Amino acid sequence: MKALLRSSVAVLTLGAMTSVAAADGQVVVYHWFEYIPQELVDKFTAETGIDVVMDTYDSNEAMLASLKAGGMGTYDVSVPGDYMVKIMASEGLLDTIAEGELANKGNISALWADPSFDPGRQHSIPYQWGSTSFAVNRDVYSGDISSTSILFNPPAELQGKINVLDSQGEVMAMAALHMGIPQCSTDREQLKALNDMLQSAKQGWASFNSDTAKEVLVSGDAAAGMIYDGFSAKAREEGANVEYAFPKEGYIAWMDNVVLLKDAPNRENALKFMDFLLVPENAAALTNWTRYGAGVEGVAPLLDEALRALPEANPTADAGKTVFIEACEQDVQAVYDTIWTNLKK
Amino acid sequence: MAGGTASSGGTAADTYKNARPWLLLPAWAFLGVFVLAPVFMMLVYSFLTKEFRGGVIWEFSTAAYDQFFFNRGLFGDEPPTIEWTYIAIFWRSIWQAATATLMALLIGFPTAYFIATRPEKLRPMWVFLITIPYWVNLLIRTVSMKFMLRDNGPINDFLVGTGLINEPITIINTNFAVQLGLFYSYLPFMVLPIYASVERYNFSLSEAAADLYASKWVTLRRILLPAVKPGVVAGCILVFVPSLGSFLAPDLLGGAKNFMIGSLIEEQFKGNAGNWPFGAAASMVLLTMVLILLLIFARQQARAQKGTG
Numbered sequence: 268m269k270a271l272l273r274s275s276v277a278v279l280t281l282g283a284m285t286s287v288a289a290a291d292g293q294v295v296v297y298h299w300f301e302y303i304p305q306e307l308v309d310k311f312t313a314e315t316g317i318d319v320v321m322d323t324y325d326s327n328e329a330m331l332a333s334l335k336a337g338g339m340g341t342y343d344v345s346v347p348g349d350y351m352v353k354i355m356a357s358e359g360l361l362d363t364i365a366e367g368e369l370a371n372k373g374n375i376s377a378l379w380a381d382p383s384f385d386p387g388r389q390h391s392i393p394y395q396w397g398s399t400s401f402a403v404n405r406d407v408y409s410g411d412i413s414s415t416s417i418l419f420n421p422p423a424e425l426q427g428k429i430n431v432l433d434s435q436g437e438v439m440a441m442a443a444l445h446m447g448i449p450q451c452s453t454d455r456e457q458l459k460a461l462n463d464m465l466q467s468a469k470q471g472w473a474s475f476n477s478d479t480a481k482e483v484l485v486s487g488d489a490a491a492g493m494i495y496d497g498f499s500a501k502a503r504e505e506g507a508n509v510e511y512a513f514p515k516e517g518y519i520a521w522m523d524n525v526v527l528l529k530d531a532p533n534r535e536n537a538l539k540f541m542d543f544l545l546v547p548e549n550a551a552a553l554t555n556w557t558r559y560g561a562g563v564e565g566v567a568p569l570l571d572e573a574l575r576a577l578p579e580a581n582p583t584a585d586a587g588k589t590v591f592i593e594a595c596e597q598d599v600q601a602v603y604d605t606i607w608t609n610l611k612k
Numbered sequence: 613m614a615g616g617t618a619s620s621g622g623t624a625a626d627t628y629k630n631a632r633p634w635l636l637l638p639a640w641a642f643l644g645v646f647v648l649a650p651v652f653m654m655l656v657y658s659f660l661t662k663e664f665r666g667g668v669i670w671e672f673s674t675a676a677y678d679q680f681f682f683n684r685g686l687f688g689d690e691p692p693t694i695e696w697t698y699i700a701i702f703w704r705s706i707w708q709a710a711t712a713t714l715m716a717l718l719i720g721f722p723t724a725y726f727i728a729t730r731p732e733k734l735r736p737m738w739v740f741l742i743t744i745p746y747w748v749n750l751l752i753r754t755v756s757m758k759f760m761l762r763d764n765g766p767i768n769d770f771l772v773g774t775g776l777i778n779e780p781i782t783i784i785n786t787n788f789a790v791q792l793g794l795f796y797s798y799l800p801f802m803v804l805p806i807y808a809s810v811e812r813y814n815f816s817l818s819e820a821a822a823d824l825y826a827s828k829w830v831t832l833r834r835i836l837l838p839a840v841k842p843g844v845v846a847g848c849i850l851v852f853v854p855s856l857g858s859f860l861a862p863d864l865l866g867g868a869k870n871f872m873i874g875s876l877i878e879e880q881f882k883g884n885a886g887n888w889p890f891g892a893a894a895s896m897v898l899l900t901m902v903l904i905l906l907l908i909f910a911r912q913q914a915r916a917q918k919g920t921g
Contacts, residue, residue, distance in 0.1 A: 433868050435885075455687065462686060474785050474867025488762055488784060597664045604885045605686055611871045612697045 294536040295320045297345035304556040311543050317536045327351040334360055340530040343537035349522045350594045352391050353384040361390040362527045368538055371545035379562035383591060392541050393562025396522035398589060399437055402499040402509040407490035412512045413585055415445040417491055419468040426471050430483045430492035433475035435607045436592045437519060444517040451595035462606045469610060484509055496579040497558055511579045513586030520589035658892035668888050676893035705873040709855035712794035716851045720802030728810035742800055750797060754864050757793050758784060785867035793861035801850035809843025845909060853902055873898055
């Protein structure tokens with residue numbers, strides 16, 4: 268309720284503000300619902316004297332649609348996921364951050380300084396990140412889980428007890444890693460093989476569930492399942508003896524990013540806001556609150572003890588590399604849509 | 613529905629045939645805004661060109677229907693053959709809905725008969741008892757069903773505990789679980805219309821049949837069933853039609869392993885496919901099927917009326 272009130276006030280303020288034109292001392296943030304602690308916002312205002320006006324959305328696509336339908340020029344920054352940064356850049360919605368404009372740009376951890384979705388970090392800075400892999404109930408299966416074979420060619424103990432996410436992007440990316448082919452392959456033999464592989468893998472699957480990916484592991488309906496890192500940790504907290512896998516073939520990463528929007532009414536303040544989020548102390552405060560990962564150097568010593576020791580946040584030595592889900596071209600996507608329909612028909 | 617109109621023929625209807633047609637205005641206005649307009653929009657969308665990642669381009673196209681009926685291979689460049697994928701999905705949905713309807717009829721008919729034969733004072737209480745579980749949200753009821761059915765849920769615990777079976781039976785994530793869920797979701801829609809019909813039934817007809825040496829079975833088949841048929845048909849339609857398009861039970865109880873009509877359409881709007889025209893086309897095919905079904909029922913009813921009257 269409080270949050271609801273807060274966002275309604277924000278929207279009201281927003282309306283008032285646009286009519287007075289860009290007053291000094293404000294930054295207008297278009298953000299996910301409930302994705303920043305109020306203390307951090309207050310701290311920014313206390314340090315800089317800049318008021319934060321916030322409006323919220325609940326999906327990348329909704330944010331894109333609203334910006335394209337007249338929202339440009341209203342907001343200074345927004346927080347798209349990895350693939351959406353690329354889409355927004357290609358649609359010309361993002362401003363470029365010139366060299367030297369961000370004092371703390373050097374704080375971005377090396378791992379995230381040059382991501383595929385925004386080479387050279389021209390438009391964005393890291394906000395939070397995490398991974399998608401799978402978790403296995405160790406009471407049911409005690410063998411090696413460091414391979415995607417657990418999902419696509421499961422051992423006898425896990426046959427028929429596997430849940431996969433009901434999400435085409437995630438299943439296809441994981442399958443591509445398993446087969447060692449590119450995500451948006453155009454090679455016909457590879458695509459046919461992918462289709463066949465998924466058909467046979469499905470025989471070992473119990474269900475397709477995203478929302479209940481955690482719950483099916485806790486209840487025992489599934490003994491292994493594709494899952495987001497945060498969900499896996501929560502499943503363990505709720506009593507399931509699950510271990511999060513870091514497959515050697517690789518696994519999926521996701522990252523939300525703060526982007527500088529084109530025609531930002533308070534560009535200077537937006538840059539100050541981004542600089543603020545790149546201070547390790549602030550990034551740590553954010554991560555301690557969201558329980559995801561920060562993409563900023565020097566955060567580790569400032570994290571909660573429990574968060575630092577979290578198995579999900581500490582890849583094993585033989586873990587494969589992480590990949591982002593790729594947004595395929597239209598004609599390629601059509602083939603993947605057909606494969607997905609074949610899988611679920 | 614069909615039952616109501618069929619049984620209302622007679623003197624009252626003749627007397628008031630032309631009275632106050634404007635009474636229907638609010639209903640027509642409502643139907644126009646909330647049923648006809650959206651259906652028309654869907655029809656238009658199904659003939660538009662799809663925009664990548666959701667949305668439509670305002671250019672005429674039959675691509676959506678082509679995709680529904682013709683298979684051009686994985687890469688879309690083979691000579692077209694008949695596409696069985698969507699027919700299979702529709703057939704599965706029909707089969708699931710039909711099984712659920714049959715289950716609802718087998719349990720609903722005796723229940724309705726039981727209630728209708730209670731003393732008049734007690735009947736409202738029985739009807740009330742039937743509706744109580746349905747005050748709870750459908751989603752919550754379906755999730756509870758999942759708790760009941762799972763491998764280590766109460767049903768399996770009971771069966772294993774009493775020694776009836778040695779190993780839990782896997783019910784969850786099967787077609788049977790979906791049928792159970794649909795049957796449970798829509799059972800009152802079967803009971804209530806049948807109850808209404810049986811309540812109006814003149815039981816002296818059954819007594820007369822018995823006096824003429826008809827067995828109980830013959831009385832049921834030749835006297836009671838024909839008399840309450842409109843209620844039975846209405847109940848079957850009310851269970852079958854929503855079952856056909858539902859996606860909650862298939863997702864939660866069936867594990868979403870196989871598309872049903874409802875989930876196939878949902879995927880086109882909310883999923884990765886983002887193919888609005890195809891979703892609209894699939895909806896139109898579904899709508900056409902249901903309409904044909906209802907027309908057949910309506911014509912049979914009319915013919916039956918003519919035959920008896």
